[in-house]
């Protein structure tokens with residue numbers, strides 16, 4: 298089933314120094330149950346595209362189609378946990394702002410925190426957690442609204458390389474066991490191939506879709522294992538050389 302369809306999307310930023318065309322004529326379909334990674338060079342327009350998908354900004358041209366009542370959650374690039382709130386209060390903040398049933402929100406939050414190894418930290422403040430644990434907490438906050446589609450903007454970019462590997466396994470495990478459809482933006486080709494079943498390559502700004510790749514690696518294997526599989530390097534070489542050739 299189609300969860301979202303982007304039709305001929307363009308986006309232009311207007312500022313005091315003039316216009317910046319960030320996205321140009323992007324067509325893209327997101328299927329239920331899939332994990333799509335969007336890759337492209339820094340400044341190519343990835344965040345802009347994800348914000349359009351999240352409904353945070355309106356495209357200058359084109360349409361975003363989605364079935365009624367599809368709940369979308371968006372995780373911005375920085376983890377944005379508030380130091381003055383404990384972890385439980387951080388992950389339930391949207392439900393608190395929307396004045397939803399507090400007991401139900403906290404019950405589901407505690408269930409997810411326990412399940413993903415943060416149960417003991419729910420009364421701690423963010424600075425007491427490692428980078429990887431904070432990232433897990435941010436993801437749990439994103440999932441708490443029970444979205445049909447989860448949008449992640451460079452979820453691992455603030456982490457060092459080792460932590461990034463562990464945390465991508467965590468994030469993969471959480472999203473697959475909660476059966477979420479997901480779109481993740483990254484500038485890291487290896488990261489995209491290791492976690493997604495489809496990779497969308499964008500050109501430099503203004504972003505257009507350069508190519509789409511189906512990743513036929515074992516879907517049940519976590520990212521660190523997929524990095525070791527035969528076939529991984531071939532995908533990397535292909536996408537890397539296509540990304541370079543968009544430089545002309």
Ligand SMILES: Nc1ncnc2c1ncn2[C@@H]1O[C@H](COP(=O)(O)OP(=O)(O)O)[C@@H](O)[C@H]1O
Pocket residue numbers: 310311312317318319337338339340341342343344345346502
């Ligand atoms: N608020 C803004 N005003 C003007 N230009 C912007 C704004 N936000 C982003 N841009 C420009 O749009 C382009 C795409 O930005 P962005 O979507 O953040 O790229 P990416 O996430 O791929 O690094 C960049 O050249 C950036 O400088």
Ligand SMILES: [Mg+2]
Pocket residue numbers: 343344345374
């Ligand atoms: Mg970005």
